[in-house]
Amino acid sequence: MSVVAWTAVGSLAAWGWLLLGQGFFWRTDQRLPRREAPDSWPDVAVIVPAREEAEVLPFSLPSLLAQDYPGRAEIVLVDDGSTDGTGELARALAEQHGGLPLRVVSPGEPEPGWTGKLWALRHGVTLAREREPEYLLLTDADIAHAPDSLRELVAAARTNGLDLVSQMARLRVAGGWERLIVPAFVYFFSQLYPFRWVNRPGSRTAAAAGGCVLLRAQAAERAGVPESIRQAVIDDVSLAGAVQRSGGRIWLGLADGVDSVRPYPRLADLWRMVSRSAYAQLLHSPLLLAGTVVGLALVYLAPPVAVCVGVLGNDAAAGWTGGLAWAVMTGTYLPMLRYYRQPLLLAPLLPFTALLYLLMTVDSAVQHYRGHGAAWKGRTYARPQATPDR
Template sequence: MSALTVIAVVSLLGWVWLLLAQGMFWRTDVRLPPRAVPPAWPSVAVVVPARDEAEVLPVSLPSLLAQEYPGRAEVFLVDDGSSDGTGELARALSAERGGLPLTVTSPGEPPAGWTGKLWAVRHGVAAATAAYAPEYLLLTDADIAHEPDSLRELVAAAHGSGTDVVSQMARLRVATAWERLIVPAFVYFFAQLYPFRWIARPRGRTAAAAGGCVLIRRAAAERAGLPDSIRQAVIDDVALARAVKRSGGTVWLGLAERVDSVRPYPRLSQLWRMVSRSAYAQLRHNPLLLAGTLLGLALVYVVPPVAAVGGAVAGRWTLCAVGAVAWAVMTGTYLPMLRYYRQPLWLAPLLPFTASLYAAMTADSAVQHYRGRGAAWKGRTYAKPEREREPEGPVTTERP
């Protein structure tokens, strides 16, 4: 057996392992946990950090103000130094649309050691706590639109499951050719790193959340020291979930049906920045992890089609067969995500190309970091934290 065939066999075995032993990451049926109507609906504060969000706010903010929630709920939009009139627009939308009470506030520039988003979240939580000490906090981004029953369903799920954090991965916009190619794969790769079923295990080590929609008990946030304990985190949603689990709390994450991102990423350059700004932080700014990740992506995603096509061209049919089977398994695991995003299934065999793009984005993230432009977002650049208490990378060493 040639060296190329051995490599292809290793790739195939990797896909068999991913299919059977990686928390069934490829399934898309993880939706809200069992819901139950609480005896009395708890109070909720919706905290929205917003920096230069005037483009998307007319779609997202009215959906929050229109929430049909039986208990007390208020929206706290934190204008994080916007230069496009985000705060004024929010007040105008509230005056025009009505609905839930809206408070617009601004924390000023974040002090050293804080990311802008987490400093804004801290300010919003403090304002809500001073106003009426809500039992729950809904942390949601300014580009996320919610159906009218979203908050009620989230609270009912948290009550019914007894979970401290209920998070939904908003359905991202998929309209252009580049969005179709890259966005479903983004969620697929995320689920592969953080299998949703493993996250829900109370004693499991895997922890993650989706920052666009996080409902958390305020008591659990205080017990975990949030957001102060993760103030330097660029990937704040994963850091939040890890902090909650470390403090003894429970986390649930799944795909959303009625929560959508309205931010457009029509061009490849925009999608590239979205991924590359935090990819190297995901790897804890570690060159060895970067090298291992790039090699792993090549072995798992690039080897199968190369072996299948190259083996057929060269008449090496064993190599071709092994590569084709691995490619078929890969394609099959991607089909459920394409169905979830209502995309054509013929995109599934193109996953190796998309994975190659993600490898290039990850490498570029490291390059930008060493050039002093890492984790750049809306005029701010965040360097590697001086001291990282806990690694930001995935912890997926569990077994079913």
């Protein structure tokens, strides 16, 4: 057999492992667990870090104000140095829509050693603790919640004895680039952190989705967060790891009724979203970067290359083996496309999307070594703390 055919065999073997041995990452059935209404509903503080969010607040904040929650809840929006009127708009929306009480506060510029979002969360958590809530809902400014979202999250946490419940918000998919890249973003995330592994008691795999995290206040104090993860750029995974290491039980799944309203109309917008933290995910390690590039090439790029060689070069072994690996890859992507209500014909294009992610990851490393680090909304973190080991 040719070198290409043997490479395709390696890719097919890798897909056999991913299909059966990686926590069935490709399935999309991890949704909120069993829920029963508690005898008394606990107090909750909803904390929203917001920086330059005037564009999305009209589509997200009213959904929080309108939460149908039987207990006492309040919203603390932390305006993190915005210059676009984020704080003023939030107050105007609260006055217009009513609903849950809203406090808008500002933390000032981050102290050395803090990333911006975690600095804002620290300020919000500190203020919220004055009223001793049992739970904290940490949610991003671009996340819109169904009216029963908070009630369902609290019921799931109480019923199952969970210290952290996180839902991966359904990201916006409207334009062509969003259709190509966004479902794959969640697919790759779940491949790296299989939700079943995260949710298994005693597991060493920890992850959360920062857009929607319900956190027991006592668990946060026990884990020392957000202080213990103050430099993290991938703050959601770091948060879950800190809670898990301190003995807390965590859960992560896909959301129904929790949606991101932030648009990513251009490839450049999506590129920045991925590249700003990709190299931090690899612990800023050139060896891990090299391994990731080789792994992505073997798993995602080798099958279509082998099919082309098989067809154009009359290499039947390469063609059939590459085609089978490509078929398995395509099949594992179909559930995510169904979840995002996208055409299933996009599934065979996953190798092209993987190539884009490979280039984004390399660009993330290049930007890091140029001293730009993780740049976001006017702030640059030259050497952020990487995500803890799984």
